[in-house]
Amino acid sequence: MKSMMTKLALAGLMTSTMIGGAAADDDTIKVGILHSLSGTMAISETTLKDAMLMLIEEQNKKGGLLGKQLEAVVVDPASDWPLFAEKARELIEVNGVDAVFGCWTSVSRKSVLPVFEELNSLLFYPVQYEGEESQRNVFYTGAAPNQQAIPAVDYLMNEEGVERWVLAGTDYVYPRTTNKILEAYLKAKGVAEEDIMINYTPFGHSDWQTIVSDIKTFGSAGKKTAVVSTINGDANVPFYKELANAGIKAEDIPVVAFSVGEEELAGLDTEPLVGHLAAWNYFQSADTDINADFIDAWHAFIGDEERVTNDPMEAHFIGFNMWVEAVEKAGTTDADAVIDAIVGVTVPNLTGGYSAMMPNHHITKPVLIGEIQDDGQFETVWETSGTVVGDAWSDYLDGSKDLISDWRAPMSCGNFNVKTGKCGGSGS
Amino acid sequence: MSLLKPLLILFSLLLVGVLPAAAQSDPEALRPLINNLADGNYDETQRQIEEIAATGNAAAAPALEALGEGDLYFRKSDGMVFIAVREGKIYQLTDPLTLEAAGEAGRRDVKKIRVNNRLRRVIRSALGSLTLMAPDPGVRMAAAEAIFTARDPDGIEALDIALDAETDDNVRRVMQQARAAAVLNSDLGPEEKITAVGTLSDMGNRQALSLLLSVQSTLDPDVQAAAADAISKIEQSIAAWDAAQNIWFGISLGSVLLLAAIGLAITFGVMGVINMAHGEMVMIGAYVTFVVQEIIRTSAPGLFEVSLFIALPLAFLTSGLIGVAIERGVIRWLYGRPLETLLATWGISLILQQAVRTIFGPTNQEVGNPDWMSGAFELGQMTITYNRMWIVVFALLVFAGLMLVLKKTPFGLYTRAVTQNRRMAASMGIRTPWIDALTFGLGSGIAGIAGVALSQIDNVSPNLGQSYIIDSFMVVVFGGVGNLWGTLVGAMTLGVVNKFLEPYAGAVLGKIFVLVFIILFIQKRPRGLFALKGRAVEA
Numbered sequence: 001m002k003s004m005m006t007k008l009a010l011a012g013l014m015t016s017t018m019i020g021g022a023a024a025d026d027d028t029i030k031v032g033i034l035h036s037l038s039g040t041m042a043i044s045e046t047t048l049k050d051a052m053l054m055l056i057e058e059q060n061k062k063g064g065l066l067g068k069q070l071e072a073v074v075v076d077p078a079s080d081w082p083l084f085a086e087k088a089r090e091l092i093e094v095n096g097v098d099a100v101f102g103c104w105t106s107v108s109r110k111s112v113l114p115v116f117e118e119l120n121s122l123l124f125y126p127v128q129y130e131g132e133e134s135q136r137n138v139f140y141t142g143a144a145p146n147q148q149a150i151p152a153v154d155y156l157m158n159e160e161g162v163e164r165w166v167l168a169g170t171d172y173v174y175p176r177t178t179n180k181i182l183e184a185y186l187k188a189k190g191v192a193e194e195d196i197m198i199n200y201t202p203f204g205h206s207d208w209q210t211i212v213s214d215i216k217t218f219g220s221a222g223k224k225t226a227v228v229s230t231i232n233g234d235a236n237v238p239f240y241k242e243l244a245n246a247g248i249k250a251e252d253i254p255v256v257a258f259s260v261g262e263e264e265l266a267g268l269d270t271e272p273l274v275g276h277l278a279a280w281n282y283f284q285s286a287d288t289d290i291n292a293d294f295i296d297a298w299h300a301f302i303g304d305e306e307r308v309t310n311d312p313m314e315a316h317f318i319g320f321n322m323w324v325e326a327v328e329k330a331g332t333t334d335a336d337a338v339i340d341a342i343v344g345v346t347v348p349n350l351t352g353g354y355s356a357m358m359p360n361h362h363i364t365k366p367v368l369i370g371e372i373q374d375d376g377q378f379e380t381v382w383e384t385s386g387t388v389v390g391d392a393w394s395d396y397l398d399g400s401k402d403l404i405s406d407w408r409a410p411m412s413c414g415n416f417n418v419k420t421g422k423c424g425g426s427g428s
Numbered sequence: 429m430s431l432l433k434p435l436l437i438l439f440s441l442l443l444v445g446v447l448p449a450a451a452q453s454d455p456e457a458l459r460p461l462i463n464n465l466a467d468g469n470y471d472e473t474q475r476q477i478e479e480i481a482a483t484g485n486a487a488a489a490p491a492l493e494a495l496g497e498g499d500l501y502f503r504k505s506d507g508m509v510f511i512a513v514r515e516g517k518i519y520q521l522t523d524p525l526t527l528e529a530a531g532e533a534g535r536r537d538v539k540k541i542r543v544n545n546r547l548r549r550v551i552r553s554a555l556g557s558l559t560l561m562a563p564d565p566g567v568r569m570a571a572a573e574a575i576f577t578a579r580d581p582d583g584i585e586a587l588d589i590a591l592d593a594e595t596d597d598n599v600r601r602v603m604q605q606a607r608a609a610a611v612l613n614s615d616l617g618p619e620e621k622i623t624a625v626g627t628l629s630d631m632g633n634r635q636a637l638s639l640l641l642s643v644q645s646t647l648d649p650d651v652q653a654a655a656a657d658a659i660s661k662i663e664q665s666i667a668a669w670d671a672a673q674n675i676w677f678g679i680s681l682g683s684v685l686l687l688a689a690i691g692l693a694i695t696f697g698v699m700g701v702i703n704m705a706h707g708e709m710v711m712i713g714a715y716v717t718f719v720v721q722e723i724i725r726t727s728a729p730g731l732f733e734v735s736l737f738i739a740l741p742l743a744f745l746t747s748g749l750i751g752v753a754i755e756r757g758v759i760r761w762l763y764g765r766p767l768e769t770l771l772a773t774w775g776i777s778l779i780l781q782q783a784v785r786t787i788f789g790p791t792n793q794e795v796g797n798p799d800w801m802s803g804a805f806e807l808g809q810m811t812i813t814y815n816r817m818w819i820v821v822f823a824l825l826v827f828a829g830l831m832l833v834l835k836k837t838p839f840g841l842y843t844r845a846v847t848q849n850r851r852m853a854a855s856m857g858i859r860t861p862w863i864d865a866l867t868f869g870l871g872s873g874i875a876g877i878a879g880v881a882l883s884q885i886d887n888v889s890p891n892l893g894q895s896y897i898i899d900s901f902m903v904v905v906f907g908g909v910g911n912l913w914g915t916l917v918g919a920m921t922l923g924v925v926n927k928f929l930e931p932y933a934g935a936v937l938g939k940i941f942v943l944v945f946i947i948l949f950i951q952k953r954p955r956g957l958f959a960l961k962g963r964a965v966e967a
Contacts (some may be wrong), residue, residue, distance in 0.1 A: 038782060040891055042790040160545060171936050201935040204895045206886045207684065209677040209816070210930045216811075220634040222642025237792060237887035245804055245813040251548045252577075269796050274498070275545050371544060373498065381470075381544045 028071040032091035034102025039079025045104050051313040052101050054301040055320045081111045088112040092119045098333035099323055106173045120335050126315035130177035134392035134405035134414035140362045141319035143281055144390040145181050151367040152256045152279035155382050162226040164195045166215050171200040175230035184396040205235045208242040219253045227255040236260050250275025262308035265376040273372045281365040282314035283378040288352040314350045321347040360405035362390025455487035455525040462491050463509050466502035474550050481554035489558045491524035496551040501538040553578030560590040568599045576606040581614030605631050612643045621651045629658035637662045669809035674927050680816040682923025683823035688896040689903035691875035693915040697904050698847050702770045705777040707893025709872045713743035713879020714888045718793045733798045743876040751872020755865045785890045795883040815884050822881050843867050906946050908956030
């Protein structure tokens with residue numbers, strides 16, 4: 001027991017000297033990784049932490065950045081929203097990182113926003129989100145609603161002839177805002193009130209019998225029906241199982257999901273789900289050389305050929321390369337210089353095109369609609385001809401349709417109201 | 429190629445047109461049409477499928493079926509189309525017409541013919557018209573159902589021929605329904621249509637309702653009136669069945685609650701230990717199922733159908749042993765100190781979760797449903813899924829088994845003696861510490877087998893247990909601490925109440941209402957539904 005204690009103490013001493021040594025070392029550029037490694041969100045975020053470690057390692061192999069090596073600083077905010085803010089502060093103030101890559105849920109992003117504003121640092125946020133936000137210190141590399149939700153609805157309307165809509169989501173900010181936008185959009189397209197059914201369920205909902213049977217009833221009104229699902233993470237597995245068991249086939253009532261990717265399907269037998277859809281900006285099945293290289297690198301890094309890649313990983317890939325390029329362009333890692341330099345930076349994405357950072361701190365992305373295959377992968381059945389510019393403020397919501405965002409010099413405003421001509425119209 | 433294809437089509441159409449008899453008997457006539465599937469976008473593929481269907485040649489059925497399932501590939505070198513099954517890095521090829529083996533091909537030599545939902549629908553209706561005369565009644569039934577969904581007026585002729593030849597009554601009924609659907613969509617006279625409405629009205633389910641609603645506006649006034657009658661009749665019968673369906677949903681939810689709570693009813697209800705790690709015992713049971721299935725998948729795939737039965741005893745033992753270890757290692761030092769027990773077991777739950785996360789990774793693990801747990805059957809207008817039904821049966825079996833153990837075995841007798849009067853039981857020579865450990869192990873083991881069942885409906889991740897712990901405590905407290913019958917009635921009541929609230933209040937509010945209801949109930953009856961009476965309560 002005693003020797004154990006000594007060992008522990010020794011280990012503790014070693015770690016603290018290592019941290020101390022690192023902090024004193026000015027030859028590295030530090031990159032913060034703020035993803036939950038425990039708690040409910042660990043299921044999705046751990047992968048992103050690994051993806052970031054891989055990207056940093058690869059950059060170091062290429063000679064680092066500005067002649068210095070990159071060093072990853074990993075913290076665990078444990079799926080605890082207030083802890084995200086504390087850990088972000090720790091990364092910036094204590095560890096002195098120059099940029100942070102992290103967050104998954106909208107509530108965790110909202111929790112760290114004031115910290116990044118106050119300490120003037122950079123956050124790259126890799127997940128699709130509800131929009132209605134544009135902050136000077138944050139770069140949104142995931143999809144805004146117009147890069148995911150709206151094209152998906154268009155696809156169902158035009159290709160599948162859907163006339164009746166079920167908007168099903170988990171009860172929190174992303175589904176609620178997205179569904180508000182979609183409802184306004186559908187009504188603008190002439191869909192009647194009674195042809196839209198909106199349904200919310202708690203996090204981790206596992207008893208889907210009633211809702212699946214409601215969907216079945218709703219779908220038997222003689223019009224082609226589809227489900228637009230913003231159901232989050234874990235709750236999807238029992239939802240799809242219930243759908244499959246209740247015999248709802250994709251040919252009859254297709255489900256298009258915005259939160260179901262390769263990673264989520266890994267826990268499912270996808271045989272009965274073939275044909276259900278997902279809308280993303282990247283699928284692992286994308287048939288390009290750069291994607292094949294990325295997948296090979298990922299498998300080599302993680303040491304497991306079975307691990308899949310997904311859309312938020314691509315967002316980190318794009319965001320990280322944009323940051324690297326902006327730092328090289330600015331010649332410094334200083335936040336203000338990077339914020340000025342990064343607008344207009346264009347890097348290759350994994351689907352064979354290029355993504356550019358726009359003045360509203362969102363990026364351009366292609367939109368892909370994929371059908372689930374029996375091997376747990378998606379097959380692209382439709383894609384936009386070019387890339388779509390992420391729109392921070394939705395054109396279909398009353399409060400936000402007059403707002404634009406432009407962080408370049410004269411305007412420098414995240415919510416400029418074009419009607420009143422003033423910065424700070426409404427919203428955040 | 430672009431010139432060649434129309435020529436080929438023309439040629440094959442001529443063949444079919446001139447020599448229909450020859451085309452019927454000679455599957456090779458289909459070859460050029462099938463090979464044509466190899467190129468073009470979705471629209472062209474759709475036209476080609478329709479052409480194949482128009483030949484009426486049943487030999488095309490296997491190829492179309494494979495296309496729908498995404499198993500149809502073409503060889504890049506010569507554009508020949510094959511049914512291909514992947515085996516590791518290579519594909520085994522099968523000729524789509526003769527169904528003979530046709531060698532193998534590497535991953536890059538063949539390319540899949542892509543289909544989407546629209547094409548799957550086209551394929552389904554094409555297959556319907558091609559397989560109406562198949563020798564297997566199951567296939568004929570599926571064909572008739574496909575025509576019902578497609579409502580294609582062109583199918584009437586084929587159906588009439590098939591109806592004349594049909595011998596199986598069930599298939600005949602479905603064919604008549606399919607014919608009615610097609611008739612309503614055609615431009616036949618009102619008499620035919622009124623008969624069709626009658627057929628659908630007798631059918632009386634959601635499919636019929638959906639069909640009637642969609643064609644209602646296109647009908648003549650007379651037929652429209654008949655359709656309106658049929659619709660209101662069907663809606664009435666569905667409303668009645670909906671109530672029954674709701675009760676079933678409630679019982680099914682109740683059985684899940686019962687499974688999750690029944691182990692806790694022993695550790696908390698009988699022993700009085702507030703065990704926050706109870707959910708993790710359920711989670712471990714689910715992971716045992718996963719491990720068992722993994723081993724079966726790699727070494728004995730034939731056993732997959734019985735994997736759950738193999739997992740049950742293993743899950744019981746694993747969770748039970750961990751339970752005994754927890755009791756011996758931690759809880760026994762904390763008897764009589766509920767707050768410390770609560771904190772310590774909560775800590776254990778976090779340790780177990782993180783341990784599972786470290787060993788298996790944070791992502792969901794795939795636990796497959798055996799065939800007998802997949803799908804659903806119709807009871808009247810109710811859809812009952814097999815997995816839910818078996819879980820109800822299983823929950824009741826577990827409950828009965830546990831009752832038997834506690835009431836009829838010496839171990840059960842000791843357990844009851846110890847919980848009712850520890851000191852007297854000890855004086856009688858019962859080794860109370862071991863009874864404590866074994867009872868705790870029993871409760872944990874039951875939680876483990878609950879995990880086997882829950883792995884079939886929920887996702888297997890380290891968080892699995894967390895979502896059940898609150899519900900489990902709710903059930904035990906509501907039912908009455910220390911009473912197994914209370915747990916049964918409590919679980920079923922909460923399940924049914926929840927399901928009756930959900931359609932009106934939504935899932936989120938429904939859950940809140942149930943919580944409020946329980947709080948008020950506990951205010952009125954602090955000891956739950958079935959309170960224990962007598963001296964045991966004081967002890």
